[in-house]
Amino acid sequence: MRITMIGTGYVGLVSGACFSDFGHDVVCVDKDERKIAALHDNIMPIYEPGLAELVATNVRAGRLAFTTNLAEGVKDADAIFIAVGTPSRRGDGHADLSYVFAAAREIAENLTRPSVIVTKSTVPVGTGDEVERILAELAPQSGAKVVSNPEFLREGAAISDFKRPDRVVVGSDDEAARAVMAEIYRPLSLNQSAPVLFTGRRTAELIKYAANAFLAVKITFINEIADLCEQVGADVQEVARGIGLDNRIGRKFLNAGPGYGGSCFPKDTLALLKTADDAEVPLRIVEATVAVNDTRKRAMGRKVIKAMGGDARGKTVGVLGLTFKPDTDDMRDAPSLSVIQALQDAGATVRAYDPEGIEQARPMLKDVTFATDAYAAADGADALVIVTEWDEFRALDLKRIAAAMASPTLVDLRNIYPRDEVERAGLRVTGIGKS
Incomplete structure (x- = not known):
């Protein structure tokens, strides 16, 4: 053809x-x-x-x-x-x-x-x-x-x-x-x-939006459950595994994190809401999803500040991962943008590293120093934050990280590392959905 x-x-x-x-x-x-x-x-x-x-x-x-x-x-x-x-x-x-x-x-x-x-x-x-x-x-x-x-x-x-x-x-x-x-x-x-x-043609057009909205809802749901886990002493990863084994629910899109971003979910949920508004059909679940996700990204910045003792002024934060997900250079609506803005608003200096997204990030991030690798981002930092789960962040030399930092504080927004492994390396760790 x-x-x-x-x-x-x-x-x-x-x-x-x-x-x-x-x-x-x-x-x-x-x-x-x-x-x-x-x-x-x-x-x-x-x-x-x-x-x-x-x-x-x-x-x-x-x-x-x-x-x-x-x-x-x-x-x-x-x-x-x-x-x-x-x-x-x-x-x-x-x-x-x-x-x-x-x-x-x-x-x-x-x-x-x-x-x-x-x-x-x-x-x-x-x-x-x-x-x-x-x-x-x-x-x-x-x-x-x-x-x-x-x-x-x-x-x-x-x-x-x-x-x-x-x-x-x-x-x-x-x-x-x-x-x-x-x-x-x-x-x-x-x-x-x-x-x-x-x-039918109209049905096909709606299938795309409905699929993306449903996945956005699923991500936002587990993120809210993660917040509850932190308050009641549960583990969101085990909760996700427990519900994901139910074939009616499925395992995918149940990884708690800093919120969704990218080229599709943010704009497609908004467009679906506009279509629904024009048709006078309220989509309350999707409305709540959009609102909760927007709030969550900024809240992750506050989470980092809390892990630093509640005061970020004059301190340095290393950020690992800028793109909205690994294996892309796409920075559109990336959670890192909101996290970094919250940290800078609180008076912190940010040093960031991403394997592929730095050139895309430069025009979006003001007053950020870009590091050459993860260890350079951690050097002298008062906290190190994992925002995007790139493969190269999954096997870091945590002892080397701890030794390089001014204060050995790791905020793992993707729950990559088990707590005991991080603590054995000499780091204090804050994860997502864990007490």
Whole structure:
């Protein structure tokens, strides 16, 4: 199949590379000339394990190409995917769909044959209807069909998620469009039984938001249980294990921590609330989730200050991990931003280290010193905080850490280390959800 991917951000680039690895001919289109030039030199605009190698392999094979020329990109395409950004709109939290609609207009102006137009971007319910209206207005004879095909990629594991998905959701009532999408995803059936779920277009659009909101609720639930554990003398990790073994609940997303962040959960929960508000259907659980998560991030800063004796003024805090999760350089809504701001507001000096996120963090964090590794971050610090659970933080030489610090205080916001192990190394430890 001939596929065009509009947008070479996280979703577009990973999806385009994986589709080409399936054997499809893929052209990725982006207006950013510098990004396309960098991709021609195999320089990735994002950090994602294995992506550079996957792109290089398929470019060499002639199945993957990059261009800034949309007319060239959509020529003879069987399917054109819209994978542009939908950030939260200032003022009301609704998804900003201007990039999606702009892409739809440009596609309509350059169509040369009937194609399936696929919204891969995360969009509110009814967006496909507007894309269809734009096509009908600007290209009434094109015969184009509009399909919703939401992505479910986790940053840091996106390639694996694309190639071995739990499910593929396709929203369309048109049989010809469904047949094209079935052919595009046919390679998945060769090595596994991942279901392709065909639904109505509006249903597919809502599935994406409902899934992310549910996971955000699950994270926030265990974080609140962690707070309760600290007050009543229970262990949140054992509570999570005890409830996660129930197949109705499941083990995933039950790791207590400093709150969720990233490119999806914060903006998608807000967009879902806006959709629900417009439909006059209150989503109280999601509303509470958003409020609790926002409050929690700042509260983690206060937790660090309390571990330091209640006074951070004039003290140095080492921060390990800046990105919202490991194996990505994404700083969007990262808990570290709120934690560091709270520490600085209390008068602390912050020295931070992250394996991949420092360059993204620099413009976001003022008056922060960036360390070259975890041990440099700990050197002379009055407290050391683990905010992001990168693998390289899982086997630190804790005795070396303790010896380097001015005051041996570890605040483990990801519960990486058992208390007895930390204490044997000479460190005082504060975890999450432990008395």
